[in-house]
Amino acid sequence: MIVDPQVRKFCGPLFFTSSFTTPKNNIDGSGSFGLVVIGDKKLLVTCWHVLYAERDGFKDKHSQNPALRFGIGFGGKRPVSLSFDELMGKKVDDEKRCDLVTFDVSDALELVAAGNLAFFDMNAKPPPKVRVGDVLYLIGFPAKGRIENETSIGFARQPIGVQASQVGDFNFFARVINLKLDETDYAGISGAPCFIVSEAAPLPRLVGFATGFAPNQMNMLQFTYARHIGRDGIIRYSA
Numbered sequence: 001m002i003v004d005p006q007v008r009k010f011c012g013p014l015f016f017t018s019s020f021t022t023p024k025n026n027i028d029g030s031g032s033f034g035l036v037v038i039g040d041k042k043l044l045v046t047c048w049h050v051l052y053a054e055r056d057g058f059k060d061k062h063s064q065n066p067a068l069r070f071g072i073g074f075g076g077k078r079p080v081s082l083s084f085d086e087l088m089g090k091k092v093d094d095e096k097r098c099d100l101v102t103f104d105v106s107d108a109l110e111l112v113a114a115g116n117l118a119f120f121d122m123n124a125k126p127p128p129k130v131r132v133g134d135v136l137y138l139i140g141f142p143a144k145g146r147i148e149n150e151t152s153i154g155f156a157r158q159p160i161g162v163q164a165s166q167v168g169d170f171n172f173f174a175r176v177i178n179l180k181l182d183e184t185d186y187a188g189i190s191g192a193p194c195f196i197v198s199e200a201a202p203l204p205r206l207v208g209f210a211t212g213f214a215p216n217q218m219n220m221l222q223f224t225y226a227r228h229i230g231r232d233g234i235i236r237y238s239a
Contacts, residue, residue, distance in 0.1 A: 003137050003197050004159055006204055009118045010035050011193050013073040013141035013155040014046060016058050018065060020081045023153040028061055028068060030155075032141045034193030034209055035105075035112065037119040039231030042106040043092065044072070046191030047211050048099045059084070073141075073155065074108065075115025092233035098170070098224050099211040102233045120193065120206050127207045127226045128196060130172050134164045136223075137197050138210055140189025158185055162221065170225070170237065172208065177219040186213035186221065194223050 016029040031050035036043050051058050062068045062084045070087045072080040082090070087103070094101040105112070112118065138160050145156030160181075162174035176186075190212055195204035208223035228235050 003195075003204060004139070007137055007139055007193075007195055008157070009116065010120045010206070011139050011141075012075060012115070012117060013188075014050065014191065015071040015073070015079075015153070016061055016068050017071050017081075018067045018069070020069065020071075020079075022150055024148045024150055027146070027148055027153065028065070029056060029058065030141065030143050030146070030188045031190050032188065032192040032210070033072070034191065034206075035117060035119045036122050036193075036206065036226070036229070038122040038229060038233065041092065041102075041104060041231070041233040042109070042119050043229070043233055044103045044105045045193070045209060045229065046101055047209065048094050048096050048101050049211075050190055051094065051101050052096070058087075074111045075117055076111055079153075080108065080111065093235045095228070095235035095237055097237045098228045098235050100209065100224055100228060100235050102229060102235060104233065122206065122226065122229070123231075125203075125205055128205050130164050130167050130196065130207050130225070132164055132167055134196050135161065135198060136164055136174055136194050136207070137161050137204060138189070138192045138194040140186070140192035140210060142185055142188035144184045144187065158189060160189075160221070165220065170228075171211070172223050172225070173214070173220040174223070175220050176213075183213060189213075193226070
C-alpha cells in the first residue's frame with residue numbers, strides 16, 4: 001500500500017487501435033510504458049519489440065492495416081492517439097539488443113499531470129546496482145482483463161513483487177514460479193518500469209524495464225537495465 005501508489009505514477013498502458021471512437025473489437029495489441037526524465041529529456045520508454053517485433057509489433061501491424069494508431073494511456077479522459085509517422089517523429093532512439101525504445105513526450109506534460117502521472121527523475125536518482133535477492137516491484141498492464149466497450153477502454157493493473165534471481169551485465173531476471181499467475185498475466189507488461197524497494201530506502205529506485213516472460217527459463221521475468229539510457233535519451237548497449 002506504500003510502494004504501489006509511488007510506482008503507479010510512473011507507468012501506464014499502450015495499445016494499438018484502428019478506431020478512437022469505438023474501442024470494442026478494434027484493439028490489436030498492447031504493452032506498457034514508463035516515464036523518466038534524464039538530462040533535459042522527458043521520455044516515454046517501452047520495449048523495442050512493442051514497436052518492431054515481427055507480426056506482433058506496431059510497425060508490422062500498421063503495414064497490414066494503415067488505419068492502426070498508437071494509443072498512450074496517460075490516465076486522463078481520453079488517450080493520446082498517434083499515427084505511425086507521428087510516433088516516429090517523437091522517437092529519440094531504439095536499440096534491439098537492449099529491447100528499448102525512447103520517445104520525447106515533453107509536449108505531453110499537461111496530459112501527464114492531468115492523469116496524476118509523473119516522470120521518474122533519473123538525474124537525482126540514478127539506477128543503483130541490482131543484486132541477487134533484491135526486492136523488485138513493477139506494475140504492468142496486461143491484455144488479460146482489458147475492458148473494451150463502444151465508447152471506452154480500461155486496463156487492469158497487474159502489480160508484481162519478486163526478488164532478483166539472476167543478474168547479468170546487460171539484463172537481469174526474477175523467478176516468478178511462486179506467484180499465482182500464469183503466462184497470460186504477463187502478456188502486455190513489456191515496457192513496465194521496474195523498481196528496487198527496501199526498508200533501508202523506502203522510496204523506490206528505478207533499475208530497469210520488463211522485457212518479457214520466459215517460461216523456458218524456469219518461469220522468469222526478464223528485465224533490461226535503465227542505465228542503458230543516456231542523458232541524451234540515446235540507448236547504449238554497455239555493461
